[in-house]
Amino acid sequence: MSKILNKENLAPEIDLFTIDAPLIAAKAQPGHFVIARASERGERIPLTIVDYDRDAGNIDLVVQAVGSSTMEFCSLEVGDELLDLLGPLGEPIEIKEIGTVVCVAGGLGVAPVYPKAKYLKKAGNKIISIVGAQTEEMIIMKDKMEDISDEIYFSTDDGSLGEKGFTTDILTALLEERADEIDEVVAVGPAVMMKAASEVTADYDLDTIVSLNPIMIDGTGMCGGCRVTVDGETLFACVDGPAFDGHAVDFDELMMRQTHYQTQEEKAKHNCKIDKEVG
């Protein structure tokens, strides 16, 4: 059982949880994730370790209530306990001094981008961030991203913050002007966004790290449900990733596989809402 120490609402239906997890905090590195389950009937949910405090022995997770299991997770409050928490999982990303790194974060993608950007900054890199969401209200962790960025740009679908449009529009413009200044791109967000960002950077032959979010169960390499095609080879995102070279990933397959349980999800969500109304 892992206790919730703090809960902060970041945006409608998006919460940041600080969780007591000393063993995981002791090992966590940027790029790692955990598998969490709120209760016995819930699904196992993979979540990025957004931040960690080794001394205090806790980790931060960001959860968006999109499905029935994440809705249940977000209904937990400070003092409640998670039934299961397993981690740290996956391979961390390499943190070294490379020069200037552009960090592109779409929607909830800020959660996985933030730890990478934070530690890349600490390692002496210059960080240019591009953060986007549908509306200003949906931009999460704005202050934290500003703190660790040397330059930061925003985009929203409705223009309520920064430029009206997509993060990739800003990325394209940035590369057109200053591609030679940039040494690497980190892009995390919805698969369509990562695909578009990788296409943009391919023209400049810029190393691009993406972090994939396929459906997972165990997170330890025993089910193969998280398989992704990278450079023509089938890999398991939970153990071989979740970070991969964006230019090698088959994003169309990833997007297709993410829809596997759409019909069931709707049913479970519906059921969950009925439960709430009745109970």
Added chain:
Amino acid sequence: MTERQQMKKQKPEERINNFKEVACGFNKEEALAEAERCLQCKNRPCVDGCPVEVPIPDFIDKILEEDFDDAVDIIKGKNALPAICGRVCPQEEQCEIECILGKKGEPVAIGALERFVADFDLDSDKEEEINSVEAKGVKVAIVGSGPSGLTAAADLAKLGYQVTLFEALAEPGGVLRYGIPEFRLPKSIVDEEIDYIKQLGVEVKTNVLIGSTLTIDELREEGYEAIFVGTGAGLPYFLNLPGENLNGVYSSNEFLTRANLMKAYKFPEYKTPIVTGKNVAVVGAGNVAMDSARTALRLGAEEVSIVYRRSRNEMPAREEEIENAEEEGIDFKLLRNPVKIIGDGDGWVKELECVKMELGEPDSSGRPRPIAIEGSNFTIPVDTVVIAIGQGPNPLLSKKTPELETTEWDNIIVDEETYETSIEGVFAGGDVIGGAATVIAAMGDGRKAADEIQAYLQGKNE
């Protein structure tokens, strides 16, 4: 010679609609009648066939005397998990194949009798007598809670060691929990057996992935003087065919984990979903394939087929499970091998393209080599494909522990006599070291490794 008692089973047409146990077990009368058949042979060939040497005629004799408590104690002296073994051991290739009665007629139903006695024990309120031994104050870690880890843990706890069992998944039991379905091994039985092991003083820590959450080195730093690794064979193999990543294509591990561990068969009450359409093809013919096929049927599939490249004779599954599958209407497409998985254009599997096979000369495995008949390709309409062609050890732990030597297939290499790995004080057994891949063989390894661990610790602490 009287006839072998047949165990009652749920009727096929009923059981395919539920997840309740298929085989109902003997009642007392049936057990007594079956026990009566045993000749109490002096040379005890059945015992030689048992990988853990359960004194079979002795416990059968106690059944005849209706002293079921003693019968249980006799079995438990050699086998800590009799309710499980009575259900899933391949007795037909172990003890029962050696039974003298089998030479002329049918062997004694040893497995069914073992199950009867174990179930009697579980049903009785009798408090488990735990002989308290003097605590040695020596810590031992067990990695993985499958049958090998559970057995090693139980044996070492009985000897007075302070045992902690680390399991990556949220619930202990290994394959008994996530692989073998409820209708063949009720999870309440796995729970009871694990409770027994906890009563022996074993501390069970779930959600700890050794190699990641804690490393082998860290376990040693924390004062564990010996470590047993029983991490099983959890890595699913795929066919490497085009279309294998289409939606609707599962590894048997994923399919069974969703259904069993996460209880997807109770969706949406339990929130983990699973997809089985009308037509399901399961590739492979071992126990895992039978379990997958029969699970698919119970999840509502209309047509379920087993696709296997050899013939019925070579199928590795237990005879009983093949018969159960046949009774339930699973269609066996034998001498057929998949060559391609075809999608519907929207990312979902639509057809399985196969080729017909014929059997040639025996290959290195001793079984006839299947040879494709050129130009015999045909397709089967499918909504779901489950790949059940085998598993290997999960390489995670060995990758994170470079000093741990493995074969090229990631099996941990151990000394045949001592079960010790390339790291001093670290032992391994069960599916992770390769070999028979049965529950009882894993238990046998756990037991022998526990003995060796005791010897090692005594030598070390002298």
